[in-house]
Amino acid sequence: MRPLPFAGRSGRPAIIAPLQPRSIDELAALLPGLEAAAGADALEWRLDALAALRLGGAAGGPEHRAVEQRAPQVHTVEAPTSEPHEPRAGDEEASRSAALEAASAGLALLRERCGLPVMLTVRTHSEGGMAQLDDAAYALLVEGLVALGPDAVDIEFRRADAARLLARAREAGVGGVASFHDFARTPPAERLVELCAAMEGAGADVAKFAVMPRSRSDVLAVLAALDRARTRVGVPVIGISMSELGRATRLIGGDFGSAATFAALVGASAPGQLSAAQVGAVLDILGETEPPAAPPTN
């Protein structure tokens, strides 16, 4: 496995670009865009967008609405608006094997055509994603993904089996990225630091949180948490304040210790995401060590 190129404590944060194809054909259609677009250091494949997994495997399931369309898009960010349907008995296993088959074929395609490290993520409904899975179904699916040997796998930290799944990833040599999302609010900075320390304690290789601000103080709380985590958390931390209000954290989070930032190459996966080109340009500026040339004097 290649480690994801997360920045060390003072380095340039990695740019991770999400992909949300609904099928392997859609993934294949995205490849020319990925080849042409420079600027991402790693990809995140959001498998919950696959038709097989959307809200419990309901192909053509409930209505979705676009949340945001800021970055150059092929797909829009979508969030469920209605209650998911009850999966039929037998659906779950069929959805899982379809998703694992797609993930296996897609990983091979991405390795052959793109070459960037890939993190596999199944974002579930309770954390703002499109898959509706109980703890047992989530664990079975993530175990299957780990067995495919991606570079990293996202593991929702609130899941009952999170520590066991992190251990499984570690045994398999797959990076375990523990994640926490709150689309309603921002916990206090201290709570976010404790959360990242708990993720580290549970065996995470990377601790990640993305939370929704209600005020500018909430955005500052994310930066404060990142800053405190520098000395209190021993693994790379990624912290994001979502939405337009929080989007500065996607640009300057690295200065406060964030090891990576998510930015769109072919479509955003969360509110507030900017394009990889925009984020790369800002990181170039922030990374400049030479002072700007003095203005000409007459």
Ligand SMILES: O=C1C[C@@](O)(C(=O)O)C[C@@H](O)[C@@H]1O
């Ligand atoms: O955890 C994250 C961060 C994220 O939610 C963001 O806000 O950029 C985007 C998700 O795709 C990813 O899994």
